[in-house]
Amino acid sequence: MPEEAETMPKPHIYVERTLAVIKPDAVHHADEIEDIITQNGFSVLQKRKVQLTPEQASELYSEHFGKMFFPSLITYMSSGPIVALVIAKDKAISSWRELIGPTNALIAKQSHPDSLRAKYGTDDQQNALHGSDSFTSAEKEIRFFFPDSIVEPISIGDSAKSYLARHVNPTVLKGLTELCKKKPNDPIVWLSNWLLENNPNKPKVGGNYSVEEPQA
Numbered sequence: 688m689p690e691e692a693e694t695m696p697k698p699h700i701y702v703e704r705t706l707a708v709i710k711p712d713a714v715h716h717a718d719e720i721e722d723i724i725t726q727n728g729f730s731v732l733q734k735r736k737v738q739l740t741p742e743q744a745s746e747l748y749s750e751h752f753g754k755m756f757f758p759s760l761i762t763y764m765s766s767g768p769i770v771a772l773v774i775a776k777d778k779a780i781s782s783w784r785e786l787i788g789p790t791n792a793l794i795a796k797q798s799h800p801d802s803l804r805a806k807y808g809t810d811d812q813q814n815a816l817h818g819s820d821s822f823t824s825a826e827k828e829i830r831f832f833f834p835d836s837i838v839e840p841i842s843i844g845d846s847a848k849s850y851l852a853r854h855v856n857p858t859v860l861k862g863l864t865e866l867c868k869k870k871p872n873d874p875i876v877w878l879s880n881w882l883l884e885n886n887p888n889k890p891k892v893g894g895n896y897s898v899e900e901p902q903a
């Protein structure tokens with residue numbers, strides 16, 4: 688095997704998604720926070736700006752029902768728009784929790800001054816951001832905000848390899864071969880067009896595609 692191939696990093700597929708929420712007190716910093724999310728290696732897969740009704744906020748935080756702070760938590764979470772984001776990365780759930788820092792923003796300012804709650808939060812309640820705390824809650828919360836999304840685990844290992852081998856590699860390899868022959872100035876645009884033209888699953892009827900962008 689050539690030396691270069693041995694030292695090249697293995698192709699990598701991101702495997703974990705989590706739900707990030709920018710809460711009402713931080714929503715005016717949403718663009719800045721989204722930049723920090725991407726700078727930290729997360730991909731933003733879906734995004735929605737919504738205002739929760741008190742009933743919806745109660746459903747989202749149902750595990751805290753009965754606690755002293757539950758009524759004020761519901762008032763806070765339904766007080767204005769929030770931004771919900773599905774973000775993906777290796778170990779996304781724990782990485783995002785680490786980036787946002789401790790629940791109480793006052794403690795975060797002392798112990799984790801670089802965390803996002805230290806930067807954007809105020810106290811034990813108004814803490815600017817939410818992150819799912821486990822795979823099960825990530826799945827449930829993603830479904831809560833994006834009911835149409837398919838929250839199956841992303842294929843990994845052999846199942847990813849066989850999926851790609853069956854459905855993607857034959858077409859992409861042909862496209863890459865053509866690309867190397869043609870050497871266009873903008874290879875990415877050329878390849879995108881080639882894939883659209885040569886998509887084996889192309890719709891047989893009509894030529895108009897409409898792409899729905901995620902709502903901000």
Ligand SMILES: Nc1ncnc2c1ncn2[C@@H]1O[C@H](COP(=O)(O)OP(=O)(O)OP(=O)(O)O)[C@@H](O)[C@H]1O
Nearest residue numbers: 751756760789790811812813814816817818819820
């Ligand atoms: N003692 C408290 N007093 C007031 N509000 C609180 C208190 N503890 C938690 N909260 C509020 O309830 C939310 C949910 O609490 P939880 O214990 O699940 O923390 P978390 O998992 O760090 O936060 P989140 O679920 O929002 O990511 C907190 O983010 C905070 O806004």
